[in-house]
Amino acid sequence: MLFLIAVLAAFSVDNAEFLKTVEAQRAEGYTWHEIECRQVTEGLPAITIDTPTGKQLVCHKLQK
Helix, strand or coil: CHHHHHHHHHHHHHHHHHEEEEEECCCHHCCCEHHHHHCCCCCCCCCCCECCCCCEEEEEECCC
């Protein structure tokens, strides 16, 4: 249980900017939509999937 709390705390700290953006956009009526996985746009906060080839992909997006 302590391990799970530590992992969640580390995730929250590492992704604070992303979580803040999500909270603000959801308050404005944005919802999650699945998109075709694509490379990350630099400068936009995202939770990424790191591939074995070194690429970073994003597969979901907040949209109105």
